[in-house]
Amino acid sequence: MLASFLITFREGLEAFLIVGIIISYLGKLQATKYNKYIYLGVTLGVIVSLIIAYIFQVVLLGIDDANLKHYLMIGILLFATIVLSYMVVWMANQSKNIKGEIEENLNNLVTTGNILGMVFLAFLAVLREGFETVLFFSSLSLSQNITMQDGAIGGGLGLVLSVILVYLIMKGAKNIPLREFFKWTGLLILIIAGGLFGSAVSMMQASELLPTFVPMVYDISSILDDRGLFGTFLRALFGYNSSPTLLHLLSWSAYMVGAIYLWRKTYSAK
Template identity: 30%
Template sequence: MIGALIIVFREVIEAGLIVGIVLAATRTVSGSRWFVSMGVLAGVLGSCLVAAFTGTIAQAFDGFGQEIFNAAILATAVIMLTWHNVWMARNGRSLVSELKQAGREVLQGRKTLLALAIVVGAAVLREGSEVVLFLYGVAIGDGGSAAGIIAGGFVGLGLGSLFSGLTYFGLLHIPTRHLFVVTSGLITFLAAGMAAQSVAFLENTGLVEILGNTVWDTSPLLSEKSIAGRILHTLVGYSDQPTGLQLVVYFTTLAAIFCATRWAGRPRALAALESPAAIPAVRN
């Protein structure tokens, strides 16, 4: 039972952290909880689908379908997180300071919420399918300890949700005026880590081979698979054996999102965006 608890818990940590951060980041946007819940639900349903089609996905792309699938999901999440950060930099201040929102703003708020719901769904999907497969495997195996293992699995799931709640309430201790800066920073690191992870999956297929040398090996110090390693892996993209390419992609993404967020948040950009000529840019 303890074994099952640990297996499930360590799979749900990543999704738990992401849900907590997204909830905190969108606290000031109305309807955010509903969107996040829908994201989680879609992720759970998607997990069952992915689990059911594991064999089919694995056979795609000459046997590297799972890697390509994971890389694509992560890349999507990176794009959605970037978009959210830029949007919040542009509109976040008005959301915090003014409670009344123009119709257009609410509509766009919905769009960025949808982007983050996709991020949450993707996170749940990636880890969830493994949990579903594990529990399914136990369920169809011989009886005996199956009930205990499934109970352990659900306790693990509960602990993961608790972890998510702790992240959320922890972030809420930060005063609202700083919260935006903190969550925006967290999301930047989250996205950079995901971009590097996406590249790692592509490297596993043999598609990308440039800069494939391992730059450092800190696995004896802090394994990426330990609980602490997993948390750091999600939060800042910690890797115990990163390749050169992963580092390049990590820092490029970090710099790109940082610059884009800064640019979108500067007063001149805000003023320019409010002029009618810039409306198409706002729509994008």
């Protein structure tokens, strides 16, 4: 539930921040008559995101071929790892410029009276985050067996909190350390992505797409079993494995070293 909360909280914050910037700037331009088109774009973005989520579930649950379903699950996990990693780096690089770019685009749209462009601007902001959320939820459910109920509760709480935080920001709560928020939640997202990548490696080994080499490097299940209460929590959030294979451990370690190095380099350069 914590993983789903973190993902929807961050994704919701990004989407609602962009929408908040758009609505706020329309007010500065004294063009609030266009607000309804922004809300239309948001609504369409949510609807299309839900349709994508439904298609994901139908496709995954409707596949009878066990091998095909297994390969599709591997592909989703690997794709989610790439998107998660890219999202963190992209947000770090764009966080300072995104407000200015949105206002410049919106100013051009208002000047030309491009209503369709305004709808699309809000639609794209919500759809991008919605698609990423669907992808992450699917990956977590595939790799960690998170129940629909836990995912819905965590996701719902994350969305509600993101709306509240954006409201406070738009109302002038300037003391909210937004950059620090994105920095440290970005690190947690990368750790989650590392867990998804490790799960993909394990699935590829199970299907003999990758060699096993050493089937078990160590076994600390007597200390912290990944099937126990706390171990299950760590497995769901970080991909913890109490008895990993050599390739699993090396792959996960290589990803985490590279991801953390890139994370530190990206934020230290600002």
